Amino acid sequence: MEELNQNNHDEQEPREEHAAAQSDDxxxxxxxxxxxxxxxxxxxxxxxxxxxxxxSGFERKVRESLESRIHAFGLEGKIxxxxxxxxxxxxxxxxxxxxxxxxxxxxxxxxxMDLTGFRSGGEGDHVWHVVKSTPRVTGFVGTANDPTPLSExxxxxxxxxxxxxKEKPKLKxxxxxxxxxxxxxxxxTTFTGVVxxxxxxxxxxxVMVTIFGRSTPVELEFGxxxxxxx
Numbered sequence: 001m002e003e004l005n006q007n008n009h010d011e012q013e014p015r016e017e018h019a020a021a022q023s024d025d026x027x028x029x030x031x032x033x034x035x036x037x038x039x040x041x042x043x044x045x046x047x048x049x050x051x052x053x054x055x056s057g058f059e060r061k062v063r064e065s066l067e068s069r070i071h072a073f074g075l076e077g078k079i080x081x082x083x084x085x086x087x088x089x090x091x092x093x094x095x096x097x098x099x100x101x102x103x104x105x106x107x108x109x110x111x112x113m114d115l116t117g118f119r120s121g122g123e124g125d126h127v128w129h130v131v132k133s134t135p136r137v138t139g140f141v142g143t144a145n146d147p148t149p150l151s152e153x154x155x156x157x158x159x160x161x162x163x164x165x166k167e168k169p170k171l172k173x174x175x176x177x178x179x180x181x182x183x184x185x186x187x188x189t190t191f192t193g194v195v196x197x198x199x200x201x202x203x204x205x206x207v208m209v210t211i212f213g214r215s216t217p218v219e220l221e222f223g224x225x226x227x228x229x230x
């Protein structure tokens with residue numbers, strides 16, 4: 001998985017527009033594009049998950065092209081799901097929430113496939129070639145031309161991250177201690193206060209609010225407050 005962070009900006013072509021990834025439309029596509037996540041066993045028990053490296057900005061076109069090639073070459077039993085992991089991100093602008101989808105591994109696509117017989121004249125060679133020669137695919141994550149399958153822990157990490165994002169979109173906003181905020185939701189709506197603590201993992205704040213003349217700590221979620229612009 002280390003190669004993901006090293007190659008995110010390699011071999012890029014001019015980026016195409018991705019309305020679905022950047023749109024403020026709350027009806028955006030679900031967080032994993034393609035098929036459902038790998039929470040059920042594949043039809044072929046020899047299938048493993050691999051990551052292919054694509055030109056950044058062409059992930060969706062690669063998925064579409066690869067799915068077409070799977071059917072054209074009759075490889076439905078050798079290549080399973082083709083996924084683009086995305087996560088929901090919510091921004092607060094002008095007191096309103098806008099949710100969009102963004103890829104958390106730009107330039108990479110996950111492919112479930114059976115490479116049995118690879119490099120030994122078996123059908124795995126054909127499967128590898130069909131995927132590798134898909135337009136805008138630059139290679140596999142692994143050593144040279146030898147694809148390295150993801151571990152079960154790595155697969156689960158990606159799938160669970162996607163599932164968590166679907167249940168609770170990540171809020172794209174930064175708060176700092178001593179910053180003034182206005183409460184927009186809950187029993188203290190319209191109250192103002194000062195940020196005392198920030199917990200980015202839980203996406204919560206401890207805000208000091210003056211209630212009945214006394215400064216009182218109130219724990220709030222990021223989505224329950226907005227910054228007071230000076």
